[in-house]
Structures are given as structure tokens and as C-alpha cells.
Amino acid sequence: MNNFDYLRAGTIKEAVRGIATQPANQFIAGGTNLIDLWKYDLTHPARLIDLNGLDELKTITELPDGGLRLGALVSNNATAYHPIVEERYPLLSRTILAGATAQIRNSATNGGNLLQRTRCYYFYDVASPCNKRVPGSGCPAIEGQNRLHAILGESAQCIATHPSDMAVALAALEAVVQVTGPEGQRSIPIADFHRLPGNTPERDNTLAADELITSIDLPATGYAAHHSYLKLRDRNSYAFALVSVATGLELEDGKITRARIAVGGVAHKPWRKPAAEDALIDKEPSPEAFGAAADILLAGATGYGHNDFKIELARRAIIRNGAMALDPSCQRPGAQPSL
Amino acid sequence: MPNRPDPPTRAVTLTVNGTARTVHVAPWVSLLDTLRDHLDLTGSKKGCDHGQCGACTVICNGQRILSCLTLAVMQDGAEITTIEGIGAEGKLHPLQEAFIAYDAFQCGYCTPGQICSSIAMIEAGHGNTREEVKDLMSGNLCRCGANTNIIDAIMAVKDGAHE
Ligand SMILES: Cc1cc2nc3c(=O)[nH]c(=O)nc-3n(C[C@H](O)[C@H](O)[C@H](O)COP(=O)(O)OP(=O)(O)OC[C@H]3O[C@@H](n4cnc5c(N)ncnc54)[C@H](O)[C@@H]3O)c2cc1C
Ligand code: SF4
Ligand code: FES
Ligand code: FES
Numbered sequence: 001m002n003n004f005d006y007l008r009a010g011t012i013k014e015a016v017r018g019i020a021t022q023p024a025n026q027f028i029a030g031g032t033n034l035i036d037l038w039k040y041d042l043t044h045p046a047r048l049i050d051l052n053g054l055d056e057l058k059t060i061t062e063l064p065d066g067g068l069r070l071g072a073l074v075s076n077n078a079t080a081y082h083p084i085v086e087e088r089y090p091l092l093s094r095t096i097l098a099g100a101t102a103q104i105r106n107s108a109t110n111g112g113n114l115l116q117r118t119r120c121y122y123f124y125d126v127a128s129p130c131n132k133r134v135p136g137s138g139c140p141a142i143e144g145q146n147r148l149h150a151i152l153g154e155s156a157q158c159i160a161t162h163p164s165d166m167a168v169a170l171a172a173l174e175a176v177v178q179v180t181g182p183e184g185q186r187s188i189p190i191a192d193f194h195r196l197p198g199n200t201p202e203r204d205n206t207l208a209a210d211e212l213i214t215s216i217d218l219p220a221t222g223y224a225a226h227h228s229y230l231k232l233r234d235r236n237s238y239a240f241a242l243v244s245v246a247t248g249l250e251l252e253d254g255k256i257t258r259a260r261i262a263v264g265g266v267a268h269k270p271w272r273k274p275a276a277e278d279a280l281i282d283k284e285p286s287p288e289a290f291g292a293a294a295d296i297l298l299a300g301a302t303g304y305g306h307n308d309f310k311i312e313l314a315r316r317a318i319i320r321n322g323a324m325a326l327d328p329s330c331q332r333p334g335a336q337p338s339l
Numbered sequence: 340m341p342n343r344p345d346p347p348t349r350a351v352t353l354t355v356n357g358t359a360r361t362v363h364v365a366p367w368v369s370l371l372d373t374l375r376d377h378l379d380l381t382g383s384k385k386g387c388d389h390g391q392c393g394a395c396t397v398i399c400n401g402q403r404i405l406s407c408l409t410l411a412v413m414q415d416g417a418e419i420t421t422i423e424g425i426g427a428e429g430k431l432h433p434l435q436e437a438f439i440a441y442d443a444f445q446c447g448y449c450t451p452g453q454i455c456s457s458i459a460m461i462e463a464g465h466g467n468t469r470e471e472v473k474d475l476m477s478g479n480l481c482r483c484g485a486n487t488n489i490i491d492a493i494m495a496v497k498d499g500a501h502e
Binding site for chain 2: 077081237
């Protein structure tokens with residue numbers, strides 16, 4: 001572990017300037033991922049720029065187009081329990097509550113959640129090679145322990161998955177990430193925010209190192225009537241997803257008029273394919289219809305040994321979650337039945 | 340990583356269990372180490388130091404957080420309640436009483452975190468069913484396996500059996 005200096009930013013400008021002065025400077029929000037990585041000697045900040053003084057990033061506000069702006073520094077729990085989120089975006093609320101634990105969600109922020117790093121065992125082990133941690137050093141997961149790893153969109157350099165639950169719901173909701181950097185502001189659709197590893201697995205996303213996430217904006221459509229987040233994992237609570245599915249549906253006269261399906265735990269980013277969603281239009285929400293959509297969504301999936309089970313599990317999870325979305329009241333917030 | 344010269348320590352003021360206390364710590368010192376090593380409050384435990392066990396749970400500005408995954412400098416000005424601030428000499432907090440009544444600990448290592456965590460959960464108005472309480476308490480591991488009794492104790496307090 002290295003030592004580091006600290007600055008509590010008073011304004012967005014000061015935060016962005018603080019990052020620009022030294023490439024090894026890093027923002028800190030909740031600290032729940034950064035401090036953990038630092039203790040494992042996986043990240044080496046020169047100075048932490050604390051964002052917790054930026055009150056303008058700590059609010060949830062309604063947007064003129066009927067959408068909702070989630071400040072980057074609002075905690076995951078405050079977001080999940082916010083009355084407007086609970087009422088209009090229950091898919092997001094339930095997804096957040098399925099992640100981490102209450103203590104972690106109280107500290108973890110919306111911006112930080114998107115930027116958490118993979119849970120690949122080799123990435124965490126400084127004694128192992130890892131292309132994501134040390135570009136060019138190799139990827140032991142491909143032939144090694146890869147139960148957590150990707151079946152879609154992976155590359156010969158890296159088969160890691162993105163661990164965020166929240167990002168999966170945001171993908172189904174088609175959120176937009178608002179960022180500010182030295183050159184001004186820009187908007188990144190969530191589908192373009194996380195990236196596939198390709199030949200540069202060290203890059204998880206398309207955010208520049210000197211850019212600050214200011215908010216995550218939700219469009220007006222929230223699928224409050226028909227939605228579900230299904231998270232499958234080794235224990236019922238406090239574990240990362242092996243496979244998860246966020247589904248949002250709109251129905252008219254018993255037929256699907258709009259569908260969004262995003263799958264987590266299977267790729268370097270939440271996995272979505274508009275063709276799979278289009279295939280559901282005008283169909284009745286039946287297991288057959290969701291099965292056909294799953295086939296499109298999972299086309300080309302490849303197992304690496306320990307994660308072969310994910311291919312069939314993902315298919316079944318998509319079908320089951322389609323049925324659960326029809327009756328959101330069958331899902332209890334944050335808890336699925338256990339012993 | 341080349342180590343840089345240490346930056347100066349910072350003055351951090353925390354209101355811990357109702358008393359304002361100022362410490363001088365390096366920027367990388369966790370809130371947990373500050374409580375234990377600088378303020379002699381060793382009730383909060385270090386089980387894993389990586390956010391995985393919940394033994395370090397404290398109540399910070401009314402919310403339960405993991406003190407091992409936050410830095411003291413980030414909490415300057417915060418109000419912290421640790422297990423030492425719960426209950427009073429000769430008068431236990433209802434949850435402390437319930438933990439005794441329901442045999443909710445064996446070695447006791449996880450207990451300060453369990454109690455801080457459950458108090459904050461109840462104060463936040465969360466956990467309406469046993470199922471929800473189990474989920475919302477899953478961040479506090481008990482390696483002695485007292486979990487069932489811990490949930491019993493919390494449910495008893497929630498149901499008003501231990502006021
Ligand atoms: C034991 C454990 C279990 C967990 N389980 C789950 C789980 O099941 N599901 C899940 O989804 N997550 C899980 N998490 C991860 C947790 O959700 C993340 O650690 C958290 O969301 C990160 O948010 P933070 O605010 O603490 O980020 P920080 O740790 O403060 O920052 C993370 C990164 O984001 C950068 N950053 C933060 N905010 C901004 C911003 N506004 N702009 C630009 N950069 C920024 C930082 O520089 C840093 O690189 C778990 C974590 C732990 C420790
Ligand atoms: S899968 Fe990616 S993160 Fe894991 S060892 Fe390979 S390169 Fe590293
Ligand atoms: S010591 Fe903080 S969670 Fe284990
Ligand atoms: S009582 Fe021993 S760890 Fe819980």
C-alpha cells in the first residue's frame with residue numbers, strides 16, 4: 001500500500017482541476033471499492049480528490065422530459081429508497097437492494113457503482129499475471145478458475161465480467177450518464193459507457209481519467225407495471241451475481257408493445273441486444289416468446305469450463321424473469337425466499 | 340510503486356458517542372483504525388478490513404456504514420456512534436438485553452457490529468418481515484453461527500418484546 005495525499009473538493013471545477021494536475025490522482029466517493037483495491041495494492045493514488053463536499057451532486061431531481069436525474073454522489077441506498085424511484089422505477093430500486101449489503105449501500109454512490117472494478121480472482125491477486133491489471137502479462141482465467149467469468153463479448157485478452165447490479169437495471173432503463181471534464185460536459189448513453197475488453201482490457205469504460213460523473217439520468221419510461229430483476233448467486237444475499245436479468249415490459253391487450261432485457265454476470269458490460277427485444281413485440285408474454293428472445297440475446301455464447309453452466313442458466317433466467325415481470329408483486333424488495 | 344514522502348497529518352474532528360474529539364491522522368487512516376488506535380474505542384472490531392464481514396459497523400450520521408472502508412479524513416465533522424455509545428452503565432440498550440435473552444452470541448466478536456447494524460436498520464424503518472431482516476442483516480457475518488438467534492433477538496425488539 002502506498003501513501004497518498006488528500007483534498008476535499010469544494011466545487012466541481014476544483015475537483016476536475018484536482019484530477020487534471022497529476023495522472024495518479026483519483027476521485028473518491030463512497031470509497032467502498034477504491035479503499036479495498038488500495039489495501040490490496042491494486043491501485044496507487046497520489047492524491048484522493050474527495051467528492052463528498054459537492055452538494056450539487058447529492059440530489060435526485062425530476063427532469064422536464066419526465067425523466068429523473070440521480071446525482072452521482074447520492075448513495076445507492078438513498079436512491080433505492082427514494083419515493084420517486086420506488087414508485088416510478090421500482091426495477092432500479094429492487095436491483096440496487098439486491099447488491100452488496102445495507103452498510104455498503106449507505107456509503108456506495110451511484111457514480112462509484114458504475115466504476116467498480118471486476119471481481120476476477122486473478123485481477124485481485126497481485127502475484128498473478130492479469131492483462132487488466134498489467135497489460136500484456138496474460139490472462140490466467142481463460143484456462144484457470146473462471147466460474148465468475150464472461151460467456152459473451154469476451155476477448156483473447158480478458159474474460160472478466162462487470163460486477164455491478166445497478167448497471168444492469170440502468171441498461172434496461174436506457175439511462176444516460178452525464179459527465180464533466182476539462183473540455184466541458186458530455187452525455188454517454190449507458191450502452192456506450194462500459195466497453196468490451198478487446199485488446200485493451202485495462203479500460204473498463206469510455207470515461208476519460210479526468211472526467212467526473214455528475215449524474216445518471218433516467219428516461220421517462222420506468223416499466224413500473226411490469227418489471228423484474230432476478231439475481232442468481234451462490235447464496236441468497238451478499239454475493240455477486242453469477243447471472244442476473246433485468247426485464248421491463250409494456251403490454252397492451254395481453255401483447256408486448258415494448259420490451260427491454262439486460263443480462264448481468266455474463267460479459268464485460270450489461271448485455272443487451274435490441275433484436276432480441278424486437279422479437280417480443282406483438283407476442284404474448286409466454287415462455288416460448290422469452291425463449292426465442294433468449295436465443296437471440298445469447299447467440300454465440302462460449303463457456304470456458306467452470307462457467308459453462310451460465311449459458312443454460314442465463315437462458316432459463318431470461319424466461320423465468322419474463323414471467324416474474326408480469327407480476328412484480330411476487331418479488332419482495334431485496335429478499336428472495338430462503339430457508 | 341515509489342513511495343512518496345508522507346504528506347502531513349490532518350486534524351479531524353469526530354463527534355463520537357456525543358463527545359467531540361480531534362485526532363491528527365494521515366490521510367489513509369481508516370475510520371476503524373482511528374476509533375481503535377487513536378481514540379481507544381476498541382469495541383468496533385476488525386474482522387476482515389475489506390468490507391466483507393460487518394464487524395466494523397458503526398452508525399455515522401444516523402446510518403450504518405463499514406468503518407474499515409472509509410477514511411477518517413472523509414468523515415471530518417461526522418457524528419459517530421459505536422457500541423461504546425449504546426446503552427449506559429447499568430442500563431443496557433433493548434437490543435443488548437435481547438442479545439443476552441436470546442443467546443445471540445458465542446465468542447462475541449461480531450456482536451458490536453451486529454448491534455450497531457440492527458439499531459440503524461430499525462431506526463431507518465427497514466426490515467418489516469423476518470425475511471427482510473435476514474436480508475438486511477446479511478452484511479454482518481457470525482462465524483460462530485449464532486445467526487438464527489441474532490435474528491430472533493432483533494425480531495423480539497421489533498415486536499416490542501424488549502422495550
Ligand atoms: C463485500 C462487498 C460486496 C459487494 N457486493 C456487490 C454486489 O453484490 N453488487 C454490486 O453491484 N456491487 C457490490 N459491491 C460493490 C459496491 O457496490 C461498490 O464498491 C460501490 O458501488 C462503489 O461506489 P463508491 O461510491 O464506494 O466508489 P469509490 O470506491 O469511492 O470509487 C470507485 C471508483 O469510481 C471513481 N469515482 C467515484 N465517483 C466518481 C465520479 N462521480 N466521477 C468519476 N469517478 C468517480 C473513483 O475514482 C474510483 O475509481 C460490493 C462491495 C463490497 C466491498
Ligand atoms: S479475465 Fe481479465 S481481469 Fe481476469 S485475469 Fe484475465 S485479464 Fe485479468
Ligand atoms: S472489518 Fe470492516 S467489514 Fe470486516
Ligand atoms: S458470536 Fe462469534 S462471530 Fe458471532
